[in-house]
Ligand SMILES: Nc1nc2c(ncn2[C@@H]2O[C@H](COP(=O)(O)OP(=O)(O)OP(=O)(O)O)[C@@H](O)[C@H]2O)c(=O)[nH]1
């Protein structure tokens with residue numbers, strides 16, 4: 001008879017390497033980064049031990065105790081205590097420790113023992129401990145704790161061999177029987193007693209060297225300097241946004257001319273007609289105009305991944321805590337908000353580490369105001385069409401500067417909104433504490449950065465191939481049918497459904513300077529922001545007829561006034577143009593109300609901002 | 624939990640009862656004498672604050688050192704507790720009595 005599936009669960013203090021271990025065991029690519037609170041969901045994976053035992057393992061959010069103070073910690077508590085509905089309680093709990101920092105994990109382990117589950121202590125990051133000269137008497141520690149202890153190096157090939165061997169031994173031998181669950185939330189006295197006990201065990205089994213991590217201390221002397229640290233942070237953000245513009249340009253031009261050539265090739269090969277128009281205008285102009293932005297998306301992810309792996313994120317949260325506090329935000333909100341520059345969805349999920357409900361809600365409501373990577377195509381398209389690529393003050397690219405300004409506008413308005421929420425809605429507010437472990441710096445690992453970028457690039461291309469592609473088909477259809485009557489003088493698109501729809505909505509958008517082509521692009525753009533760019537590409541390509549081989553940016557520069565362009569930029573800073581973000585807000589807040597609130601306030605801000613920008617620009621003569 | 628009265632800020636660092644870590648300067652190093660959540664004025668209940676501090680390793684006898692501080696009101700502070708660095712606000716650090 002085949003042995004039943006063995007259920008393992010990875011539990012441990014934050015940032016101890018649980019997800020790295022999970023990835024090593026199962027070959028998955030879950031997100032790993034060097035700050036506490038990366039994992040906020042339960043993730044299951046499977047593997048087979050060297051002796052052929054089938055194993056299921058769940059990766060869980062890190063926690064210092066089983067009390068479950070924030071939504072992510074509750075997930076861990078519920079799995080370990082078997083409270084999660086439809087969940088098997090783990091047969092074996094792998095308590096994962098950072099070997100350089102055992103105090104907190106051993107205390108947690110003593111608490112875990114009360115749940116009656118069989119436990120193994122995994123001394124992870126043993127490579128770092130060895131390098132620092134930390135030695136652990138593993139046998140004695142196992143005796144003192146009464147649980148098996150193994151060492152592991154999750155990020156090295158073969159680094160989990162001992163753990164796999166132990167898993168086989170455990171599943172081959174008499175399976176340790178789960179004991180009765182005696183766990184209750186520990187009183188302060190019990191907590192103190194478990195910590196004392198942990199310290200006693202560590203004192204008798206671990207020898208610490210006199211060699212602390214001097215690199216971390218040296219870097220922190222600069223990076224956490226009260227003034228210098230803020231300058232470094234501003235510099236990092238500035239370079240990041242400049243790079244998105246400056247570094248990506250050559251690659252983007254290459255991609256863009258390839259798509260043009262491909263479109264031209266289709267145009268020349270196929271006979272004129274619907275198929276030719278569909279491929280050239282719908283598929284290649286539409287989807288191609290979005291894929292062109294891949295280099296920029298890769299650059300922004302590269303920056304964020306490097307900062308995350310290096311260990312900078314927790315430092316940035318430290319620096320920003322009191323400054324954000326002025327706007328009613330919690331220091332822990334910084335990491336979710338910075339991740340939202342990549343995409344608001346993981347950013348909103350990451351707010352699970354914030355234990356105070358109101359702090360968390362405020363962060364969720366403003367996360368979509370952070371300039372996510374899906375806005376980059378829209379911004380870039382308009383900036384390159386309307387802002388000259390001049391150098392200002394000798395070294396800063398004007399286009400990059402405008403881009404930075406748009407990012408800054410997003411951040412400032414997020415802070416303002418948060419301030420207003422604090423002022424009007426949550427007045428009786430006592431600031432929740434900020435307590436965060438600042439992990440030692442680690443050299444970013446090229447492989448994990450590469451995997452991170454690859455995953456993101458794949459997601460982006462998949463979106464281009466699915467959501468964006470299907471929207472393009474729809475727009476091409478709307479823009480092509482009905483066909484113009486024979487001998488019609490106007491461009492064909494003027495007779496289409498798209499024009500009819502666009503012109504019906506256009507009066508609503510006329511005060512902010514949008515024409516009917518923009519109106520057509522904005523509606524499918526509700527599904528995903530990049531769609532607007534693709535839609536404009538298709539609409540203008542069809543409108544341009546046979547000569548539409550020019551790039552979309554050049555077309556826009558001749559069709560729109562500067563005021564309209566600026567107004568659309570302002571619109572995109574605020575508009576809630578992303579169905580998936582709204583869905584995540586609904587799920588994470590558990591209510592339609594907050595989703596509707598987000599949608600309404602962002603739309604109102606977008607309209608107001610565009611109205612002001614357009615009218616001011618027109619008054620200044622840019623109309 | 625310890626039910627001492629709030630240690631007054633003016634208590635000097637070398638009296639046996641010690642003084643709150645929340646008032647210490649950057650560069651200060653000492654040993655935790657006891658926790659006294661009552662006077663800290665944190666948004667958390669006394670029990671909750673004390674539990675969290677213990678879970679982060681702030682227990683009697685632990686060595687602490689203030690490594691860094693923020694710019695606004697010299698807050699928060701980065702505290703080395705044995706071999707871990709933890710960021711806390713001064714308000715919560717008022718509950719940690721050191722000498
Ligand atoms: N040198 C070394 N680094 C490791 C090892 N295991 C993990 N890391 C690094 O430690 C950091 C944290 O790893 P994660 O796997 O994200 O930790 P986690 O326990 O899942 O963290 P949370 O999800 O936040 O609780 C990452 O930078 C990893 O690359 C190891 O065995 N050796």
Ligand SMILES: [Mg+2]
Nearest residue numbers: 018019038039
């Ligand atoms: Mg993790």
